[in-house]
Amino acid sequence: MNPKIAALHDRLRDLHGRTRETPLFNPVFQLGLEFSRDLESGDSSxxxxxxxxxxxxCEGLLARAQKLDRMLAPMAAAENLASFESDEDEFEAFAARWSNPMLHVVFTAHPTFLLTPAQAASVAEGATEGRVDGDHVCSAPYERTQITLDSEHDAAMAAMxxxxxxxxxxxxxxxxxxxxxxxxxxxxxxxxxxxLATWVGYDMDGRTDIGWNTSIRYRLAEKSERLASYAAMLAEDAPDVAARLAAAAEHTGEMAANFAKDLSDPALLGHAANSLTADHPDKLTGLAPIIDELAKLAADADDATATTLLTAAAAMRADGLGMGWIHFRVNSSQLQNAIRRRVDPESRLDLSSQAALSAIRTALREAVPLKANFAALAIESSTAIRQFLAMQQILKHIDADAPIRMLIAECEQPQxxxxxxxxxxxFGIDDKxxxxxxxxTETALEHGGRFLDALLAEEDYRDYARVRGRVAIQTGFSDAGRFVGQIPASLAIERLQGRLADAMKANGLTDVAALIFNTHGESMGRGAHPASMKDRMEWPLSPWARRRFVRAGIRLEPEVSFQGGDGYLWFGTPELALATLTRIAENAPGVTDPDAPTDQFYRRTDLSLDFYRAIRRVQNMHLVSATYSRAITAFGLGLLNDTGSRRSRRQSDLSADRKMSLRQIRAIPHNAILQQLGYPVNVIAGFGTAAENNVEEIANLLATSARGQQLLRLVRAADALASIKTVAAYGELFNSAYWASRPYRGTEKHLTDACLTLAAYLTKDDRVGVFRRLASRLRVDAMHLHKLLDAIPGGKEEWGLPLPDREHKRRSIGVLQALRLALLQHMFLKAVQVPVFSRSNDVSREDVLEMVFTLRIDDALSQLRRAFxxxxxxxxxxxxxxxxxxxDGGDSGYLAIRRDFIDPIEQAYALVLRIGTAIANEFGAHG
Structure with missing residues (x-):
């Protein structure tokens, strides 16, 4: 370890010891003050x-590499491939086992591109090579580049x-x-x-920056890339087929280039559309003839050649004419607006009513397929209809075989x-x-069972499901974890999945598959269990839920997302990709033992349901609490780096910043802020309090239940990284008494005026009280948690990390937090020392200060540079x-103002954001 870091670890350990003497003593804030005094005195810079x-x-990057290594080991290709050796005696059983996917893997572009491309590559290579303890993982420069939709798509395609x-x-x-x-x-x-599948470039939920032509361009680019890779696979063993595929790839690439042009020009749109839709000898819209041809060639080929040909055919059968299947996504409100134009143009119906259901049912039965073209797509104003038109054109002119998923966000009604x-x-695509x-959402989880009962009772839906061969649903852990807590969300989703099995059985749909897409992320707060790959696979689709389908005779089609930069790391190198798929195969989410004895967690529902409800009540208390909301939004989103092309917009109105609602913050930044403030509330909160009046029975249930032990592993993993003292420390930044007392006794005379200005300004600020109240609530809950853990045999054992490693990680996070507290104080002090008057005297000093306090630093610097x-x-x-x-030289001081005040704020903030990355790496993911 770096000697200076080791010394800081020792200092923080000593400061923690003082909490025995003074319980309110805050070691993290004290270390931050020591950093701050050195910085402001000039003893450090x-x-x-x-x-x-x-x-x-560097420690954070090593932590990421170590997590990959721990979760995926072994990495050796031969050892991983050996896991797929068959123990079946009959060919039919072997073929049946592998003829349906063990998992659908979906590459999504959630804004979690925390690491730079170079850092991600270094982490992946370190984990691949088993070198996860050396500085070579940290050799990549920290140079953040703008994340665009194109760069996200490129990263997704590389991972795929x-x-x-x-x-x-x-x-x-x-x-x-x-x-x-x-x-x-x-x-x-x-x-x-x-x-494999992706929704990068096709997900319209919450976005307005993806045009229809973007989706068409991406699908064509993906087709061109995949055709080229098929051609490369067959170049030696089927050169004639490879040549045709290569020609098709080149032709498709030309089509993609046409759709990359400015299609607001009717002439360019016409050219692009006519080129794509015209007959052409190199145009391919289906692979069935190619697959049949490869099978015939393989029949007469030697074994080695046949293996190559059949492997290529298997890839074509899996992916179609693209890098994988694609998922479009719209919001339910977009669909409701579109259907109202068709069945209720005068807006007289309540779309949740039975009358609306009847009207939509009638419209569905009477619908006559319509032809459409790219001109119709270009002029369509409705987002939802535009997506269906785009799907129609893709199925007609790009890939006629691969089905397309239509995901509906916030869907709470069968209508x-x-x-x-x-x-x-x-639009004639209901069969694809x-x-x-x-x-x-909380409402969807609460009423989801009744929703499924009603939907599957619809004759038209059942007929449709039989045509498609599946009932498809999506369960999300992001907003669910934010609004009801991660543990209650997972348990509610588990029950919903069980209700789907019941509804399918009750409505005679056991002859179709249940496709369950579990969209969780990589962080604990978004449904990724950090203890092991087994827990990670079982967390979103538990053995209990799986057994409900197996016992009903329903085939499962499990699907899971790997989200953004964090998710793509699992596929960061060929070796990591193979190890990831191997660990998935070893814990296949569609497989379970139907005869396994019932877990006590499900047998003792008198305890487990009460436990679930009590955790949910605590989580809800935080959700509706003005204290929690104010604390989470105290710094706006200023503690976070931009991590995706869909950025979280900052409020332009300062008063709006002070009243920012949790519902204005999406799930990823919400979780990321919890990481940065030091306590994953939506994972830990309520677990201890829920057992407050029944500690012994709950402790026994958790200790004797596999599901209960899994819950414990998640809570312990979060608690191992959590620090309530850190949460409290951030509030002290806004403590007027602290600033008034800091230069007391003449210790920092050079800061007296600045500290007194801050003290006077913050007398009206509410944040110190907010953080203190939140920290108190978390402390009470944490005391109950530790009481529960004490009552569980082995309840305080670590989740795969030895105690010294756990303590090292906690100390490193504590030092990072203290450094950031010092940097924030530096920024506050510099901001109040900026001269009041300037060339642009319309700039309000209070406005600039408030921008700094809420970490709208870019805005503050822009105003200051305009002023000076x-x-x-x-x-x-x-x-x-x-x-x-x-x-006469009166303006020469402006250069000094830039040097002494404005530039240091900018430099300090850059370090604040880098610290944010390091902390997220210690947590194992962004948000």
Whole structure:
């Protein structure tokens, strides 16, 4: 360890010891004060802090690499491929096992691109090579670049390409196994062990920056890339087929280039549309003939050649004419607006009513498919209809075989699903589109069972499901974890999944599959269990839920998302991709033992349901609490880096910042702010309080239940990183008494005026009280938690981290937090020392201060630079004969103001954001 960091660890440990003498003593804030005094006295500099941050950044990157290594080991390809060796005696059983995907893997573009591309590559390479303890993981420079939709799409495609490569290696191994065990039948084998999909560029929920032509361009680009990779696979063993595929790839690339142009020009749109829709010898819209041709070639080929040909055919069968399947997503309100135009143009119906349901049902049955073209797509104003038109054109002119998912966010009524079916039928694509409602909001989880009962009771929906061969739903852990807490959300989603099995059985739909898309992220607050890959796979789709489907005779099609930069790390190298798919296969989410004894957590519902409800009450208390909301939004979103192309917009109205609602913050930044403030409330809160009046029975239930132990592992993992003292420390930044007392006894005379100005300004600020109240509530709850853990045998054992490693991680996070507290104080002090008057005297000093206090630093710096320009017209720029003694140098101080106040604020804030990255890395993910 860096000697300076080691010394700071020791100092923080000593300061923690003082809490025995003075319970209210805050070691994190005290260390921050010590950093601040050194910085303000000149004994240290921002450059010195930069060096400390760099060392701690390295620890954070190593923590990410170590987590990958711990979760995915072993990495050796031979060892991982051996996991797919068959123990079946019959070919039919072997073929059946691998003919349906064990998992659908969906690459989504949630804003979690925390690491720079170079950092992500270093972390992935370190984990791949097993070198997770050296500085080489930290060699990548910290140079953040703007994240765009195109860069997100490029990253998704690169991750998918590595996943395809890993799957090809698995498929080849399966073929070799079949060849050795069943030499007369193996060429009939058609494996699809994993299916890949993406919604990057197709997800319109909450976005207005993705045009229809963006989605068409991406789909064409994906098709071109995939055709080229198919051609490369077959170049040696089927050169004629490879040549046709390569020509099709080139033709498709030209089409993609056409759709990248400005299609607001009717002439360019016409050219792009006509080029794509015209017949062309190199145009491919389906792969069935190619797959059949490869099978015929394989029948007459030697075993090695046949394996290559059949592996390529398996890839085509899995992915179609793209890098994988695609998911469009719209919001339910967009669909409701669209259907109202069709069934209720005078807006007389309540769309949640039975009358509206009847009207939509009638419209669905009477719908006559309509033809459409790209011109119709270009002029359509409705977002929802535009998505259906885009899907129609993709299925007609790009890939006629691969189905498309239509995800509906915030879907709480069967009417919305039937509306989607209506538009799918209206545009003739209902046989190729899987409509999937998302259950994520508190209302959706509360009433989701009744929703499913009502939807599956609809005859038209059942007919549709049988045509598609599946009932598709999506369960989300992001907003669910934010609004009801992660543990209650997971338990509610589990019950909802069980209700789906019941509803399918009750409505005679056991002959179709249940496709359950669990959209969780990589952080604990978004549904990713950090203890092991087994827990990670079982958390969103538990063995209890799986058994409900198996016992009902319903085939499961499990699906899970790998979100953004954090999720793509699992596929960061070919070796990581293979290890990830292997660990998934070892914990296949569609497999369970139907005869397993019932877990006590589900048998003792008198305890577990009360426990669930009590946790949820505590979480809800925080959600509706003005204290919690104010604390979470105390710094706006200023503690967070931009981590995606869909940025969280900052409020332009300062008063709006002070009243910012939790519902104005999306799930990822909400979780990320909790990480930065030091306490993952939506994971831990309520777990201890829920057992307050029944500690022994709850402790026994958790200790004897596999599900209960899994809950404990999650809570312990979060608690191991949590610090209530840190939460309280942030409030003290706004403590007027602290600032008034800091120069007391003449210790920092040079700061007296600045401290008194801050003290006077903050007398009216509410944040110190807010943080103190929140910290008190969390402390009471935490005391109950530790009492519960004390009552559980082994309840305080660590989740895979030895105690010294846990303490090291906690100390490193504490030092990072203290450094950031010092930097924030530096920014506050610099801001109040900026002169009141300036060339642009319309700038309000109070406005600038409030911007700094809420970390709207870019806005504050913009105002200050406008107020104190260092470049403006000089008198020598003009050819004027008359002499002038003015200006007499009165403006020369502006350069000094920039140097002494404005630039240090900018430099300090850059370090604040780097610290945010390091803390998120210690937590294992962003948000």
């Amino acid at each position: 921002l450059a010195d802090i930069d060096a400390l941050v760099s060392a701690l950044e 390409s590595r996943a395809q490569g890993a799957r090809d290696r698995i498929v080849r191994g399966l073929f070799e196994t079949a060849q050795s065990k069943w030499p007369g039948a193996w060429k009939q084998f058609a494996p699809v062990p994993v299916r 919305t699903v039937l509306a989607a079916l209506y538009f799918a039928k209206l 589109v899987d409509v999937s409602p998302l259950f994520e 320009p260092t470049s403006f017209p000089g008198i020598d720029d003009f050819d004027v004969d008359e002499a002038s003694d003015y200006p």
